[in-house]
Amino acid sequence: MRGVDEDRPHSTPVIPLRQTRAERTVDLYDTFAHTLDGKGRLVLPAPFRSTYADGGFAVNLAECVGLFSYESWDRWRRKVEQSRKVDRHRLRYLFASVSPIQPDAQNRITINPRLRAKIGLGRDVVIVGSGSYANVYDRAAWERFEAQAEAPDADGRTLADDLADLEFV
Numbered sequence: 001m002r003g004v005d006e007d008r009p010h011s012t013p014v015i016p017l018r019q020t021r022a023e024r025t026v027d028l029y030d031t032f033a034h035t036l037d038g039k040g041r042l043v044l045p046a047p048f049r050s051t052y053a054d055g056g057f058a059v060n061l062a063e064c065v066g067l068f069s070y071e072s073w074d075r076w077r078r079k080v081e082q083s084r085k086v087d088r089h090r091l092r093y094l095f096a097s098v099s100p101i102q103p104d105a106q107n108r109i110t111i112n113p114r115l116r117a118k119i120g121l122g123r124d125v126v127i128v129g130s131g132s133y134a135n136v137y138d139r140a141a142w143e144r145f146e147a148q149a150e151a152p153d154a155d156g157r158t159l160a161d162d163l164a165d166l167e168f169v
Contacts, residue, residue: 028129
């Protein structure tokens with residue numbers, strides 16, 4: 001029988017240890033078009049749900065909202081602080097914009113109104129995996145970003161050119 005330790009008397013069920021958040025954390029990639037409901041709630045894409053199961057933080061990243069698990073926020077925050085590239089006044093402003101997120105039973109998180117207004121998030125949004133965290137963009141802003149990324153740069157080079165120049169590819 002599953003869940004029973006054969007070496008224990010009376011077939012005592014074995015209760016597995018709870019997975020830690022770090023064990024559930026996965027790399028976040030891909031792009032998902034979603035909508036915010038009238039209360040500012042966003043359904044997390046299925047591949048991202050385990051990362052945010054225990055909650056995390058929504059952060060003002062100027063052009064988008066960053067969604068961090070507790071662990072990824074701690075790592076990212078420490079890197080920003082240690083870089084000394086952001087002065088203490090801007091750090092204070094950044095940290096003041098951080099708000100907790102906790103998925104509900106329908107895997108929705110709420111992005112607070114102040115943060116939505118600051119970033120300019122409308123109803124239509126795009127959730128973009130960025131490795132250890134996700135970004136939420138207003139859909140029109142993401143479309144502009146995509147167009148810029150796909151267009152040739154000032155030297156006429158494209159992303160395909162840059163990738164072709166990598167020696168390990």
